[in-house]
Amino acid sequence: MLAPFSVVAVEGDTLVGSLQCWPIRLRSVGGSRLPMILLGPVAVSAAHEGLGIGSAMMRASLAAIDAANSPPVLLIGDAPYYGRFGFTAAATRHWQLPGPVDHDRLLLRGPMTGLPRIAWVEPAATTAKVA
Secondary structure, X not given: OOHHHOEEEXXXXXXXXXXXXXXXXXXXXXXXXXEEEEEEEEEEOXXXXXXXXXXXXHHHHHHHHHHOOOXXXXXEOOHHHHHHHOXXXXXXXXXXXXXXXXXXXXXXXXXXXXXXXXXXXXXXXXXXXXX
């Protein structure tokens, strides 16, 4: 997890929301690997939905990412919601992920120049397998 970009929302001493960011990379057909950030999941407790907590966590996380001049950010989500934060599916149509993905929901935010048209999303480092 990328702690500087991940945020939580608390009410008193109760956790009411969480947003996590993860290091990933994009591997092109030619084998080059470009660093990226995977944003998600974004979760808000049912009792606190509709109060703007998710939006506030998104703004806080993206402000930290922007301040650090970090690589592009990728997420899987609804374009009408995440589009207001600058996410679009314009560059991701031919990218592959482990398992099936609805490419209309594979959204990217950040510089898109120089990104490969066809690529694979993979973890940035070796990860442990969880049973």
